[in-house]
Amino acid sequence: MEFTIRAATLEDCKDISRMILELAEYEKVSDQVKIAQRDLEQDGFSKNPFFHGIIAEVPEHLKSKEGHTKVGYSLYFYTYSSWKGRAVYMEDLYVMPEFRGKGIGKALMSKVSQLGLAAGCTQLNFTVLDWNKSSLDFYLKQGCWDVTSDLGYHCMRCEGDALEHLAQGGL
């Protein structure tokens, strides 16, 4: 299948927002999405962006049933490992269902890897849900390994009231 992989622009935020919701629906948690298109525009395309995006686009004649040519995306940002230094974190990777199995996901991930390496990163990190077998298989095939399984690291979060309470010095 013909497709191109390129850096996301401000104009892509509408489609990125659409696909974020599609991915959240796939992960069965769409009620948790609080970010709107204008938040993405502000947070990703101002002077100090909090993330970067890559888009997978198909030509007009291959557009989706609803008429979309932007059919996949990845959101990533740079992080830091106190052991190894610069790292890249792939926050989202998504390809619309009707465009899967054509190498688009792999191409998106390859682009993030290229950009990460160019920026001096020595590792790419991301999280996957334990029930998402097809994604787990895809990633293991690319040479990834499960840090949670192998090293026992758990992802933790402190948010909302707990975060506010902590900020006020509470126990």
Added chain:
Amino acid sequence: MANFNLRKAEPKDVPDILRLIKELAKYEEMEDQVKLTEKDLLEDGFGNHPFYHCVIADVPAEHRCSLTDYSVIGFAMYYFTYDPWIGKLLYLEDFYVMKEYRGFGIGSEILKTLSDTAVKNRCSSMHFIVAESNKASIDFYKRRGASDLSLQEGWRLFRIDKENLLKMSAEE
């Protein structure tokens, strides 16, 4: 011992930051995994586009523990990340207080400063990882309202190292 000071890290703190990174890695039994150098830390933390920020805890000379000669006795390394569902987050990469200085509320004060930074920067959450074998730290965080996403929601952290990154980036 009540006298300690929390401040933003400066370039001169880099040797102490690396020392504490190695001490924390040793505590996690991963000391041989630290490949970072002082040069990396200087370039990556104090250039035009810092990859990380650090909070330092230091003690004045008269309050130093007789067993150590250091003034920098604790630190936290963090950076900002993004969740496309909820927006900006603060990610806590490392958080450590030297053994001789624990139990005085220094860790709690560092965490308070970080949470305050998160709230002031309109972050909706603070994220970090903890080894499941590190019961003391897990209890410390759970007491402060942290939840274990790996247990509760099934998130697994995956990694791809440089060798495979190179292979992946070369694929058509």
